[in-house]
Amino acid sequence: QVQLQESGPGLVKPSQTLSLTCIVSGGSITSGGHYWTWIRQHPGKGLEWIGYIYYSGSTYYNPSLKSRVSISIDTSKNHFSLNLNSVTAADTAVYYCARNVFTLDAFDVWGQGTMVTVSS
């Protein structure tokens, strides 16, 4: 079955860009019917949707982050990526990639999550 795995630096300096990649295995990222998603969870807090991308490249972002976020997809490598620029300590969180199913409008597969700390 489809599995997701996040990768990227665990520490980012303030004002720099946070970059993470989600590798999709066990299925094709171009199979259709899914949005490939980034979600974050601040320490001890709830979940926040960052945005998602379709394999065609169409993107949808949370308005609260839209000015700083970019999600891209590489179908040849079967992965998608998150860039969040101008980070501050408030961006310290566990970042998850997840698969959203069109017909369910819910996230049926999740990566294990990766902790990113913003600190100098």
Add this chain to the structure above:
Amino acid sequence: EIVLTQSPGTLSLSPGERATLSCRASQSVSRSYLAWYQQKPGQAPRFLIYGASSRATGIPDRFSGSGSGTDFTLTISRLEPEDFAVYYCQQYGSSPLTFGGGTKVEIK
């Protein structure tokens, strides 16, 4: 933005008891695009319910969802030891997609 308010914040129950978790939306959630997830410490959320009342594949039938409009409920009919966790509701009736703040179900 639709705000989802979950209550109670913490539910203290014993194994075998019934758990009733509430998720209230600030506006009507169209077409019941309401989902529920379970999260244990150090783990990613696990998908439980979609469309307010449909169980995801492999989810035991002790989990059930109900509701429409602005009021939704997740019920666990008889708590098993592995059910003690935090539960989140999520909507995508309108953009942006939002999650509730969570209800922790703890062992009494």
